[in-house]
Amino acid sequence: MIAKMDLRINRKTVPQEVVEKLRHAILSGIYMPGSRLVETDLCNSLGVSRPSLREALRSLQAERLIEIVPNRGPQVPLLSWRDAEEIYEVRELLEGEAAARCAVTIQEEDLKALGESLEAFRRAVVSSNSANELVTTTSDFFAIILRNCGNKIIEETLTGLKARVNFLRSRSMSLPGRANKSFIEMKAIYAAIKIGNAKQARKAAQEHVAKARDAAKSAFLR
Amino acid sequence: MIAKMDLRINRKTVPQEVVEKLRHAILSGIYMPGSRLVETDLCNSLGVSRPSLREALRSLQAERLIEIVPNRGPQVPLLSWRDAEEIYEVRELLEGEAAARCAVTIQEEDLKALGESLEAFRRAVVSSNSANELVTTTSDFFAIILRNCGNKIIEETLTGLKARVNFLRSRSMSLPGRANKSFIEMKAIYAAIKIGNAKQARKAAQEHVAKARDAAKSAFLR
DNA sequence: TCAACTGGATTGTCAGACATTCTTGACAAT
């Protein structure tokens, strides 16, 4: 069977590539929160000019992945617990909504992909060798829900929070037992979506976020 | 009485100023949706260099105020009705939440400001000389609610939608009778916040957004 | 009529330069 071919040619511009590389670097913790990013150094290690780099930095700034203080340059922002709490509050609203919508609109094919990503997460939980694996599979699971919620604004908003959410996930997933509980909650979301029960899907998603927040709180404040 | 002094020194950088000017220009309709923005022209009229301008364009792109197609440059995006609908859906969720939170947390001083901005809107409705006045006063009213909702993410998200929301407002406010209905709805939101009733505030805000969507729909599809 | 081509317009990208501002360490004053 031939997979859907992606005909989009994406010739990436230099700033776009820089954004992706830096985003990945920040997310994987190469640059510690609070640390400053020196333009000249970045230019050298990335092999791009300062104007291109600075365009990329502006994009990352808009994504809240970095802060740019005038005359001090860019730095990776620190995440306070209150910041994290606010993120969970918004997630509870929007991911609940997304799951509910998804339950009614998702197509067979994407439902299958959702099931597979849940299975991938399960495998990551039982093998539990890599914290990173837990985060990416969780992230994939919710990304599929977002793609199928039928509202681009919700999708964009939560995608914009992904960086920080994954950062929080990497902390809470390391708590003993959290990954497994997380799996049970996600299974409930999947089940509700599968039977097309919007109300139940919203509730399950909101509960998951609430539990995730509690876990993150203990991981954060230790 | 001495007003609260703002001690923040805000020395603005060139790109920041460009962002503000272009944002204002786009919002006030100087650049029509779909029209292209030519970098050289913008540089000349703004009196800045291309690198500075391009940094500003990246910020505006992240705000979804412009689209940048590689090798074609920036342009003001067209807003489809589906796009608008999605915005109203998110507003219903987030502005409802914001109003509810605001009802419990707002301080005396800001409540007063909220009342004043409602009064300013009323005056704009009765004089009804300027559509622009209706939009800015409405926008101010909700901006105060957002500032006091206690969640920066919600505030940022809805602020990011402000451009397009105001565009839609300018259309629907021109419908006969809409401005007045809008005032009644906003008065209900204010009343609920004033008595600190979160549930009622959420409901009023959601109802307002729903009505605004209906109005926008008829204005949009005519 | 339609395909191919060509020239101008526009964007993508870089290098280099200089003014401005911040940081830091040293040194003087209280």
Added chain:
DNA sequence: ATTGTCAAGAATGTCTGACAATCCAGTTGA
């Protein structure tokens, strides 16, 4: 010992100018 002042060095803010890559429209030729 703490505070204040100052200078050097580092980093950012911003511009100019240049050239390659790409797109678009009008022209040419079949």
